[in-house]
Each structure stands twice: as structure tokens, then as C-alpha cells.
Amino acid sequence: MDNNNTTRLLNKDWTFTQIGGGQGTEDNEWLKTSTFPTTVHVELLHLKRIPDPFVGLHEWDVQWIGEAGWAFKTSFEATEWEFSGINIDLVFDGLDTFSVVSLNGHKILETENQFLTYRVSVKKQLTIGTNELVITFPSTFLKGKDLEKKDAQYHCWNGDPSRLHVRKAQYNYGWDWGPVLLTVGPWRPIYLHTYHTRISNLHISAQVDEDFETDLIVRFAPSSPSASGTAEVLLKDPSGSIVARQGNVRISPGVTQAFFHFEKGAVKLWYPIGYGEQPLYDVQVKVFNDQRQVLDNQVQKIGFRRVRVVEDKLVDQAGLTWLFEINNIRIFCGGSNWIPADSFVTTITPERYRAWLQLLKDGNQNMVRVWGGGIYENDIFYEICDELGILVWQDFMFSCGQYPAYDAFLANVKVEAEQNVKRLRHHPSIVILSGNNEDYQIAESLKLDLDYDDEESDFRGTNFPARHIYERVLPAIVKEHSDIYYHRGSPYSGHKKATTDPTYGDLHQWNVWHGSQESWHSWNILAGRFVSEFGMQAYPNIRTVDYWTGKKVSERYPQSRTVGNHNKAAGFERRLELYLIENFKHAFDMESYVYYTQIMQAETLAAAYRVWRRNWAGPGREYTAGALVWQINDCWPVTSWSIVDYFLRPKPAYFAIARELRPYTVGIMRKHRKDYANKRTLAHFTITSQLEIWGTNSTLEKKNAKLQVTSFDLEQPDWSDRWEMNVTLAPNASTELWKGELPGQPVRTRESEVPKSIVVSTRLLDEDDTIMGRCSNW
Template sequence: MATHTVQSLSTGWEFRRSTNSTWLSAAQVPSEVHTELVRHGVIPDPFVDLNELKATWVSEETWHYRTTFATPTAEGCAGVTDLVFEGLDTFASVKLNGQTILQSDNMFVEHRVNVDKFLNSAASGTENMLEIVFESARRRGLEFTEAHPEHDFIVHQTEVSRGPVRKSQYHWGWDWGPILLTCGPWKPVRLETYVSRIEDIRVDYNITAVEEGKSAVEISLHAQVLGPAARLQIDLFLNEQIVCSFEGESGMSENGGIVSGWTYESGISSLEDAQLWWPRGYGPQSLYNIQLRAIADDGSTVLAEESQTIGFRKVELVQEKDISGQSFYFRVNDVDVFSGGSCWIPADSFVSRLDSQRYRDWIELISEGNQTMVRIWGGGIYEPGAFYAACDDLGILVWQDFMFACASYPTHPEYLSSVTTEARQNIRRLRNHPSVVIWCGNNEDYQLVERYDLDYIFEDKDPQSWLKTNFPARYIYEHLLPGLVREESRGSIYHPSSPWGNGKSTTLKVDPTVGDIHQWNVWHGDMKPYQKLPEMGGRFVSEFGMEAYPHLETMHKFITEPAERYPGSATIDFHNKAVGYERRLLTYLGENFRLKQDLPSFTHLTQVMQADAMSWAYKSWRRHWGSAGARRCGGVLVWQLNDCWPTISWSIVDYFMVKKPAYYAIKRAMAPLAVAVTRKFHDCTTRPADSLWRRDTGHVDPTKALSDISFDVWVSSSRLEVVQGLVVLRFVSIKTGQEVREKLEREVEIYPNSCTDVLADFKYEAGGGAGASKEHFVIHASLWLDGALVGSDASWPDPIKYLDFADRGVQVKRVDQSTVEITAEKPVKGFVFSERQGVKVSDNGFDLVPGEKPKVVRIEGGVADQLSWGFVGYDGKSS
């Protein structure tokens, strides 16, 4: 007798518009209606040209999906038959054989429906008809806002209809994404028949000792089981070897012929030689497999079986008072971890197209970039298991937002009930992943409190009183969600919002002394020069960014008309959703570079500028990591890692997984050992408003960078042991390529997991003696260990547009099929290979200084001399 069978209902589906009686085939489920319409040629690809506008009507319609399936035979269903819908987007009415079995209004909720009484008799041979009707989320959202005038539905970025709808918020469009309000069965649908079923598994553990290589762990297990079983057999495996076992008796009972559930709670077992899970770069990612079996009365028949992968790690969010305010950083297994990484948005506007390998590829890209953390932004989705499994395998820490972003959400009882189910299900699904280290209530919702003067008294700790204010969502973030996290994932870290600093830090009013901050006074806000980012940090920078174009091949994929391939074309403007981006992008480019308006040159300059901004931020804020007891900055997460469609945005990797030079700038700054050099920045954009009227105030001298030169040099280390190194500094003329003074060498003891200053506010003197050089030069720092080059950095005079890059003498020499060596006779800024999909390069967007070893770049997926390249002042040619 079969005890548990699963039938995937992934094929045989049809769909139609409610006003059209013609059914069209659906490729498969999971499905989203836009992808099916593109496949049938009903709408053009909305990612190309201006085609998004040709798909706006889709979101206004009602859509039907249907399929048929056979009733399981008596042999296969000796017990209960359920239909399971892992996710329906969003307002869905489900009928089975003409009878309504489910009404859903939350995209993030899984539904399980017992359908025994709705199925046709297996003996009749008549198949069952399953139909799902999806109403317009936009129309339903607008109807709700009109029906509830007592709540002020404030939303940023989009129209008000998204506020009351539990659906991916970015579907309404964002300042980096299109308006594509899709619908459909976006997650798998399946038919399950079973006698018993293991419904939930929670592993609680306490690490009682942390030692190198192994530690002591106390483990207890909690499970919910539906159906008859004499006992549970539970085994914990490491490398396919059982290291611990549990066993327990059932507490089964029956109710109306349908078996009810029972809860199993083990005692505490000790694992004296446990192997811990570590973030990448700090130790191995040891993972255990826990396997549960529900055993029948005969003692041998397995009625139900489930397994999960878990890892043991100790995580703390360290928030201690110090000289700079209150710290904010993560400590894993008693080791402080600098959380350098990225913010993540859904990797597609239609996530049903993403498979497990695609998620694995993305997480590998994060790991290869020396990043330690990824933040899942609150306007997207709770990602599928494949995403978190890859983070577990590769040691990437996950900051998990709940799905709330940039809005004032309602709190009527039905909404709170839906949010409770949503949160509980997803906490349970993700809590055993060792990579998930923090849950966060929302993204930027507290910004609305300040901007719209909403009610918020931090000292008021009565949750019921919050519901009576014009910011009732505080109840969700400071009462409901933290309570669910405590209940379902004991010991997990919860943070009310990002940003959050004890109720007073928002993106509008940044408090750098407490909590995490979103630093948008570069690009947005005050639009400060990105060279000032080092002084604009905080205890944890969870958002900041700078826009850049993707590589040319990507541009050509979404701009099919050659006449539109120029900066500022209608198509390019349409694909850049950032408000006022033209003024912002051109301002930053104009302040720093000599502008060129052809698309290849303009693209290259935006990329070099973005990489520069990332370099200034990551290396300087990592410097603020300091040392134990003096952690001024606990982490940096760029906005954003990825795109959901081909576009121009703040991403450092485009939709097709082609990396921009900024990706490599972060990779270099986040290396286990990274040397950094920065000179004093002279802001040539500053002109006092009253300079025309006062004799003592004039325009800033643009040559000041020549006469007032001081610089800092330091080494950042994430290694856990002391390292002896040599730092070499060279001063090379940009005009001639010759050294303008003797090089400096410093033996340095690099402290573990710290920043070690080599030179601080060092005053430059030409030739090693008195007087300043009258010639522009680049400062080149290199770090050597035992005669081997570990890393390097370069500091240039600002702005770059004042420099002449003629006659650089660049040579790109092919060594073999996949390797090139690059040299230059004079300093080169921003050497960039124009990457394309399917091709990987080991480094990009780097500077070249004569007198150093040739720069070696490895290229995978293409021939080494087939990529075009360019640098600042050079339009680019094929090598």
C-alpha cells in the first residue's frame, strides 16, 4: 500500500482572458500570465524597447487557468487527498469540479486543501477539472483603498493600489523596474495522498562551547505530525554518517474520520564534537541532514518521511555603547564578521522563469566577489529554498526583510490575520537555514513617519495604542512580527526596519551613531560628491549606490533600433526608471570626467564612475571596521546587486548576469587582505553662494590638489591571524610615467580581523625633500607577503577631467586562449573590457601603473583577444 504519493500538476494547463472564450496552452506551472502571452505572440517581450507600454492592459483583466487530473486510485490514497498550492498570485478563486474550494488574497501564502469530498470517483474514469480565476490586483487594491477612507494609504514609488495588497510590491514598478502586474500560479501545484504527514520540523540548539574544528552543541527537536504513527524515528547525519538519533511515541487521535495532528518534542541531546557552520572566509560550511520517519504499528512501515539540511552556528547582533554611539555588527561563533555585500531584488519580473541553477549561479557570483552578506529587500518575494540552500553551501549571510516596503500599510483584522499566516509560514520554511541570521520588519517604512509627520512616540510601548494612530503599521513591525519570530524561530535576531536606529534613524534623517542607515545623500538627497562617502558612513550601511549603464551587448539586447542607441534616447530614458536620473547622472559625470556623448564612451564613463564610488565607500567604510571594541562600521551593502529586467540602474551586475566594473571594485576592496590608499579630497564643485560679494571668499582653487597633498594608507584583514607584510608606495607622473619621488616601503604587522593603519595624514613632499611637485601623479600602493603580490590600490588627483590621458602606450598581449597580459607606459584610469553574457573575466575596471608587473586577466567562455576594451581618454578598440 502506498502511504504517501505526490503528483505534480505542472503540465496540461490552459489559460484565457475572461472576455475571450479561446483557451491557450500554458507552457507549465509555475506560470505567470505575461510569459504565456509572450509565448503565444499576444504581447511582445515587455523587456525590449518600449514594449512594456503594450502590456499595461494585462493587469486590468481577469485571467483563468485550468487543468484536469485523474483521481488517485484506492491503492494510492488510503487516507487523505490534498491539493497544495504553494503560491497563487494574488486574488485567486479556485474551483474543483465546479465547486469553490479556496479563496486566496495573499501571494506569499501556501494553501493546502483537503479535496476528498470534491473528487470524482476513480472508478468512473472521469477526470477532475481544476480551475483558478485571478482577478486584477490593481483593481482590487483601488477598491479597497476607496472602501477604507479611515486609513491614509501613503505609498512611495507607485500608485496607491499596492498598499493593501499582499503581493510583490515591485510588480507596481520601482525606480529600477517596470510596471508589470502579473498574475498566475507562480509556484508549484501538486496533489498529495497520504496516511500520515510530517507537517513541521523545528530544530532548537544551543552552542555551549566554541573551539577550533569542533564544538559542543545541545539539540532538541520539535515536529508536528498528521495521521497515525506508532513512533517517530529521527536521525542526524553528517557526511552520510549518523551522529545523533531521537525516538518518540505518537500522540495520535482521530476526529470525524480524518486523523488529527500530534506534536513531538524530544529531550535535549548533546553533540560533543559538532562541526560548526561559518560565513565564507572564516571557516567551513559544515551542514547536517536531519531525517524524520513516521513508523507504523508494525514497526517497519514508513508512513511519512521528511528531511532538512541544517547547520549549527552562534549568531549575535552586537549593539553596545561605545565612543562613537552604539555598535551594530554581527558576531558568528564568537568571531566578529564584517558584513560586506549587496542588497538583492527579485532576479526577474517573472520569477517563475528562474530555476535552481540560476539561483545557484547568483550566489556563486556573490561568493566570488568576496561578499559576505546579501540583504533580501522587502519589496520583492521570500525567495525559494534554492536561494537559501546555495547561501548555506557557500557561507553567505542572509539579511531577510519581511515583505513591506516604502508604504503605510493597513492593520484591519483580516489584513493582520493574513500577514500572520504569511510570516509564520515563511519563518518556519526558512528558520533552519544557518545562512539566515536576521529578520527585518520592512524597508524604509519609518521614513514616512518623518516625511508626513505621522504619529510616533518611541517611548509609548503599548501596541494597542499604536493601532489608533495614523501610523498603525508600527503594530506589525514592533509587536506582531517580532512575536512571531520569537515563537517560531527561538533565539533569532529581529530588527524592526531598515534603516532603524532606536526609532530615530531614517533615510531622511540619518543618524550615523546608531543602528543601520541608508546613505542616499550621494545620488539622492544632497547629491554630495561620492568622494565624500568615507565621511558619510554609519554603524552599518545597509543601502547606498551609484548608477551606471550595463555593458553594450546588454544595451543592444533591449534597444533593437540602432537609431535609439545614444545616451538620452527615448528608449534609454524609458528603461531608466529613476526620477531625475538625467540631471543626477550628468551632474556626477560632469563633475568628474570629460564628457563624450557616443554610447560606448558614455557607457564606459558611467561604469568607471560607479566603480570609483564603490571603491571609495567599501575600502573606507571597511577601514572603520577598526578592531575589537572599536567597530565604527559593521557592514556595507550596496544598492543593488542585480536587476529584474534589462535596464540602467544602481546594480553592479545586470539582468543577464554580466558584471559591471563596480562588482570588481567591491571584490578588490573586500579581499581577505586589502591595501588601500586615499589622498585628501579637494571638492572643486564647492563655490560659496556669496563669493561675488565678499573679498575674502573666492572660487575653490582647482590646482589645490597639486599643492596640498596628504594621504592615508591602511590594510584591512578578515584573516584571523597576524600577518607580516610589506607595503610599497610609488608616485608616478600621469604625464610622463616616471616616478616623481623615491618610493616608500613600510614593513607592517597586519592585525587579525582588523584595519591596520600604515600611514595617516602623510604629507607628500617631492623627491623625498621639501616642496611639492607641480606635476599630477598617481599614488600606487601594493601589498606583498613573502615576496608575492597580494593586492594593490591607486589614488588619483580629483577631478579626473583635469588630467590628460593621451599616448598611454597600452599593450594587451594574448598569452594563451584564455589569458591576456596588460601593460601601460603611463598611468591608465579605468581599463574596462566590454563584457558580454556567458563570458567571465577574472578582473575588470582596474587601473594600470607603469613599472608594475603586467596585469594578468583570465577569460572564460570566450577567446582572450575577442573582447573590446577601453580606458578613460580612449574610446576603445579590439585587442
């Protein structure tokens, strides 16, 4: 019987060595890998040939790995049966990063991009019997330095600037939350693919109109232009039942297409968390030869949904909305930014991905942003997001840099973008593709050639050449190969405005912590139309601190060298203490310091979500349409802006944010008003304290509730004030509930009069007195 289409993973009997010998291995000493795919750090750590770089200062004891050359090899058998296929390819789903691949002594491939899949025809080099596959990896760091010397040195925030010339996960070069660990090796699967004809480009487009009528267009092309035969296209619902079928579709030399139209209700729509279910349909394409033998069979899961990014005028503010509308429903996006969940991504199991993403769902978050300094995530990440109803904002992999755009770099990027758009486009969870992270901001900061009025010039001739990538190359590829909305960068305002303009596009609000280091009580005046980054640092769980100190008691204090190495943010000591001293009287022992930073982070981030959800005030008043905290996770044990640490241990901020993202919430703001007796005095005035109370409702139905407000004086325990009122929360909006003077607080006429310590607690109760939301203010 002919071998029409088989794949075989080459994941056994791999060994590796340091080229020329050194600290890792002796010269020509080949060590067996413990797993595959893998990278050098993982294997040396498994063999105890290096210390754990996550402990103590050992990060700096393994820097030589990134500057050495390495090789991996395996032997495998090829059978006569496999040779019966017309085509035999070796497929490399990911090689990190520069490499030369040889099969039986013949060079078959050179690579220069971690984010690419490489496919090589090897029938001529393959033999029946034993075959040897060798992959040699020169130092990515040194190759990057060579490219930098050949072209130019550009500017960047974080890491060595040579990273800008290398298509590799940029965070490996070190970030303000991550170590310098330059990984190397075969980081994604390698397999042997034997076939006659394969489907080389399956493109499924599910287009849902405003009335929920749906067109499903399935396009595919055979790998061989001379292929003949037929195809069958099936659509199966979540139960496996066939919803639609087209059989005996004649394969054309170019692209073959099958078209389906569904009236409203014929297929179920996919919704994000909190707005409906997440039905996933299978699209199955089978290709037959003229003898009705199956040549290829591919299945992709899809969801039917209508996505728009809406920029509308506002009723009473300048600028435009910038919001996501899913199936005609305008969505407030509350979520997180995502970085790679490990410095060694091959160690992230599907179970670990699921645990992370389940934390998002359990925390009432409905969006995750895959940040542009990491990786295009593994398929399982997006599959889980599809299943759970988590919206995905996907960056292209450019971050915090003045990237080049010379010919070879541009050609490399084009293939990378096309491959990854094609790989990811069928996922219903992915609602936006963004060109970069903060590259427009670095251009503004450095005063590079960036004229937002100029859309026509040859940007490659400027000192901001990557603008050509973000405004010409990437949007063209996204438009040609997907239906996903493209955004030039994050942040990016559009409309000829700077990235700091809060009235257009998305905003990275770093004037708390970075920038002008505003008080976190000022979130209400630091809002934007969509705040895609903001944050506050906190220490992780004390057990995580003990992990990195290696239980070395002498290093177990906030100012120790080891603790300092596990916080990569510039000036973190001063900034942490600035925010702590403004808000707390605190101690400095390790447990206390951990606790106080965590409480500060929780209060800071909860306050942001609280006031920005207030800005989601209904049609024409969607002043803030989203808030994505920086960040949900860590790539190693560290003090950072994460709300869950490396070991999946949530910080208090995780729970505080979950409370503020419940379907129903209540918020309080306290304001102090100073009125002078007349325009000619500074001595005569009154100071009054006022409260503003609002509620939010993310459901699509109005909600009747009871508002309870309790005030008490911390220094006068026998005094309190309690009252309640019936309220109605508008659907999918915030509602102003009450405004008035702060109970128990006398009017002050002198600055020397110390205000009373009045704490106000408010609750929203359902008809059966179930607590729907709560908030305290002091």
C-alpha cells in the same frame, strides 16, 4: 497496500484564457501553457501574442494584462489507489494573487496572498477518474483599488498606492529600477497529497552556546491530534553517517520532541565565507503507525552556528556597535542587496540562481539582503546560500509605504509571516529577519504619528498603523517560531533614535545620488554603524543596451525616449551628469557614455568599501560593521544601481568591489590642509597635501607584509618617488600604516597656484612578492 503518503505534481495539460476574451485570447479560447508553474505574461510572450515588454517601449503595450481577468485549468486522473489514503489534499504553493479555485465545479478555495501556501482537503470533491481543476484570477490591480476605496489611500514611494493593500510582490507595480508588470497566475507548484498522517510542523532548533556546546531540539506535530504511533529522529553528518539517533519516540497528541546534546567538537560548526567550512547536516524524522508502516518522512538540512547581533559601547565614539558575530567571531559584512532576478520569477531556473549567488561568492561578498519589496525567495536560493556560506538578511515583504493594519489585512499578514518563518527558519545562512524596508523612513518623511519614546500605545489608531505589525505582530511570530534575530525595519536605529542616526543600528546612506547629493569622495563622513544600502547608477553592458533598443539606431543615444524608459529613477539624467561632470571629461556617444558611467560607479562604490573597511578597526572600534551595496542584480534590462546587469554581465564595479573585499587590502586617502598665518588674515596661508595609508585584514591571524608606495607626476614623466616598508596587519581589523606629506607636491601659498598632478600607487606584497592588495589615488 495502503497509500500512506504520496505526492503528485499537477504540472501537465494546463491551459489558460482571458475571461470574456480580449487582447490575449478570444472568449473561451483556451491556450496550452508552455511550462508550469507559470504566469500570463510568460505564456503570451511564448505564443507571440504580446511584444517583449523588455524591449523598446513595449512595457506600456502590455498594461492591459494586469487589469484583465484570467483563468487556468487542467484535468487529471485520480486512481482508486490514491483514494486508499485517509486524507487527500490539494496543495497550492503559490497563487498570484487573488483567485477562486474550483474542483469538478465545486468552489474549494479563495486566495488573497501571493506569499501563502494553501492546503485544501478535497476527498469529498475528488472523483475516481477524470477531475477538472480551474483557477480564476480577477485583476489584482482592480481588487487593490477596491480595497483602497473601502479602507483608505495611504502614501508610498514607487508604484500605485493601492499596492499597500495587496499582499503581492510590490515591485510588480513599478519601482525606480523596474517596470510596471503586474503578473498573474499559478506561480509555484500545485500538487495532490495523499496520506494517513503527516508531519505538519517540523521545527528544528540548533542552539550553540559560547563554549560551542550544542543542543539540538527537534519538535514536530502530527496532522491529526488523534494520531498514534512512534517516530525516529536521525542526525546525519555531511557524509551521510549517523551522528545521533532516537528511535521509538512515542507520538504525543500535541508536540512531540526529541533532544540531543553535543559536547564541543562533536558536531562541526557552519561558518560564513572566509571563516571556515559550511558543513550541512540532515535531520530526518520518520513517523510510523503501530504496525511500523512509515506514515511520513521529512528531511531538513541544517547547520550548527552561533549568531549574535552585538551592540556594544565604542572606545572613542558615541553610539553603539551594530555587528554580526558568528561562532564568537565578529564579522565585517561586505555584500549586496538582492531584488527578484526577473520581473517574471517563474522563469528563474535553479541554474540561474546558482550563477547569481556564485557571482557573490566569487566577488568576495559574504552577505546578501533579500529586499522587502520582492518575494520570500524560493527554497533553492537559501539552499545555495547555505552551501556557499553566504549570510542572508531577510526582510519581510513591506517596502516604502504607509501600510494599513485593519483586521482582515492583519489576519492575512499573520498567516504570511508564520508560514514563511516556519519555511525558512532551519537555514543556517539566515541570520536576521527585518520587518520592512524604509517604512519608518516614510513615516519620518511624512511626519506621521511616530514617537520613538512611545512603546505602549495602540498604533493601529494612528496614521502609521503598520507600526503595530513591525513592533507587535512580527516580533512575536519570529520569537515563537524561530531562533532568528528580529530587527524592526531597515533602516532602524533603535534606542529612540531616528533612522538617519549614523551611530546606532543600520543606515541607508543615500546622500550620494539621492538626498543632499554629496560627492562620493565624502564616504568617510557618511558612514554608519552598518550601511545596509548605498549605491551609484551605471549603464549596463552595451549589448544589454542594444537589446532594449531593439537595434533601433535612431534610439541609440543617452537622451532617447527608449533609453529613458529603461531608467526608472526620477531625475536620472541630471544626477548622472552631476557625478560625471564632477569627475570626468566625457563624450556623449552611446559607447562612451556607457563606459564613463560604469567607471564612475566602479570608483564610487570601491571608495565606499575602502573607507568603511578602514572603520572596522578592531575591538571597541568597529565604527562600521557592514556595507551592502544597492544592488547586485536587475529584474529586466535597465540602467540602475546594479553592479551586474539582467543578463548576468558584470559591470566594472563588480570587480572593483571584489578587489576591496579581498582578505587583505590597502587604502589611501589624500587630504589638503590650509593653515592661515594668523587669525587676522585671509591672504596669508599655506596649503599642504598629506597622505594616509592603511591596510585591512579579514583573517583571524596577523599578517606580515611589505608596503610599496610609488608616486609620479603626470606632467613630469621623468620624476617619481618610490619607497617601501615592512608592516604588520592586525587580525580581523584595519591597521594604520603610514601618514605623511604627499611626495613631490610643493607647499602652496596662493590659491592661483595649480597643484601638481601627482598619482600615488601603493601595493601590499606577501613574503614571495605576491600582490595581496593594491590601490591608486590621484
